[in-house]
Amino acid sequence: MLNKNAIKEVLDISLPAVGESTLYTFMSIFDTMMIGKYGGSIAVSVVGISNEILNTCVNIFIVVGISIGITSFVSRSIGAKEKSSAQEYASIGFFLGILISIFLCYILFKFSRNILFLAGAKGKILDLSNTFTKITVIAIFFNMITNVINSILRGYGNTYIPFLIAAFITIVKLFLDVILIFGIIVPELGIMGAAIASICSQAAGFIAVLIYFIKESHVKIKLRYIFGLKISKIRNILLLSIPSSMEDAAFGLSRLLCTFIIMHSGNTAFASNQIANTIESISFMPGMGFGVAATTLVGMKVGEKNYKKAREYTYLCAIGAVLMMGFFSAVFLIMPGILVNLFIDEEEKKIIYLASLCLFIGAFEQPSIAISTVFSSALKGAGDAKTPLIVSLMTSWIIRLPLIFYFIHFLRFSVIYVWWVTVIQWGVDAILMFILFEKKLNSRNKLLVSKFIRY
Template structure:
């Protein structure tokens, strides 16, 4: 296969995925902007902290665990031209998603106040955050199942439909944000509550659309009654692969959440600056995740077809694009940080701290791109244990100890925290690249006795 065709295939898969991630990031950015303009740093802190908690639960159990496992299995089965097995893994994956989604939503609905207290939230941030989590938890069931259905589509090399779903979700969310946060069209201004209601309704809308798509286009001819056709061996396979992926995300997200708890104790100025910087940086991360999805799909397909050289080439191509895009974002972080921060908040103190954080964040972008994409390639090839080990080391043995050192011992503040994350991502990027190459060579030797 020519390199041009491989590049074209990667772009066909990655660009809609990048578009999908970018759309979700747009709504997060606009949401942060709107609550910031409405209520200042307290509202930004409440929505920021609450969103981190909600999406940490969602990512650990679904987005980076179960969804990755399902995509990997289905892609490999389709690569081996075993459509019946692909359907069986899809059906059982949906069942597991429903089984997990409900208790997660119940937990967030019942205990938001206690969770936020543990996070160190106080006063207005605590009361507003409690309302936000409780409202959003109603929609998280629909969001989680929607993510599973999207993962199945991606395994079929359909990344366009999830992007369309994202566009619908974002349109509904932003429109309702404007109406409910500020009190337009006769509605009372609800501030943080309005943001939460908008998010909940948007998630339900996206779920309804994806269900309609499955029914209209008969994806794998899956019917609602098929969800109850449970096969314990397949469930065990999915969970076995999902657990390391979930633990990897848990290692990263929980360490990140603990980091946020530490930063919260530095005060609302530091926390708001950190949250806005994280939001801005996320616009850079989205292209990386899009190309990581493409790497997961194509590495899975090629490993399923026992074409190991192709798996390596596709992942390398995805990494090159991710590094190029995220390095370009680094330049923007260095050259126009004030303009970027000013779009979110008017508080001069927050802007001053955020500018320094954003400039340091520019260092980690290429390393982050490498880590995300080659981690995706490892998962697509069926190895979720190695990414988990690497992420655990970088999060718990590099990030947290260094953060404790700079915050509590050296008392250097939030700017130094971003230097710590740059060190973390430099390590993780290098390790993911090295171990992806080792994994593909191991599979090739096992399959045909050759190195790739």
């Protein structure tokens, strides 16, 4: 029988996280819609290839990198009733996050044209993407620091404030998009207006969350922990953050390489895939939100050495994610064409047809993505980022990339084969994550029992 208190605790943490992720996705969707309506498939390709590169880098190094390390150690410290340890990990993690963000932004700004060229951008698309990327890098810096602060808040179960910050950023971004892209009141700036809107909205969000964090956060950043850095604490964070980053890198870079392969197939294939990905991305939000809850709650229960409760929370998070993402499966099956038409003019019938087929196929991978995301997040909450890394390496580089290269680059098949490959990839990924989570928790529980018996 399901525990009502456990369900309430899961929902209290996961629903604001789902809302936060959903808001950011809607922001990206409406942003893409406005850009598509303004400049058609060329504008979508310009912004799409740039955002794909920038978001991949941010996710690898910050969102599922240093931020996961911070959340895991803060939550386990809170679970073990060691607040000073939580604040030390938060302080060191924040410092590391700033250093990583500065370095990453410098690389992205300095070598943007080279990276875009390697991605397959050429001619007008390369020139516009380069300018767009250099402007957007400023917004990315504020976004990364905001993510680091949010990871500290999530570590002690506060997902409500990151949700409110996401709502604030989304409102500012979309408001400025309308004004700057289409030239309402001010001169028409097109896709560069979207980049400027990103800078303003992300900077405003960073200032807002920083003010809250300084005044109200339960876990504070202490300068004494930054000035007196302990190598052991840095090592602990990095030993969890690096495998977590590498897991997302394994997936993100394979996806990026697949994007490059699709880009070389032509603008029609790339724009179709990009639009379908943008629409599908909203369905990932429940998985991400319940994944955040799994990381936090499992971390706390592992800190308490209550492995039975950790398993219960993980299963509840998985059930919630599957149910919510199953709803999106039904939507993608029933009305893919209607959704695609929101993003592109009716004249571009080939893109509408291909994107609709891709989205229809994407419906079949939703439950697997939900299971994979939650059990991977639960493993990280328990302090194990190596297992998700190994699984991601296998499914991304042994299944996804070789098959897409074979069907799209070698056989020159339609872009819809990319989506059938990902259905297979996520199915294998979900099965492996579930099995290895059970194995991990059983081994932890047996170790605890053996220590109790010896005592």
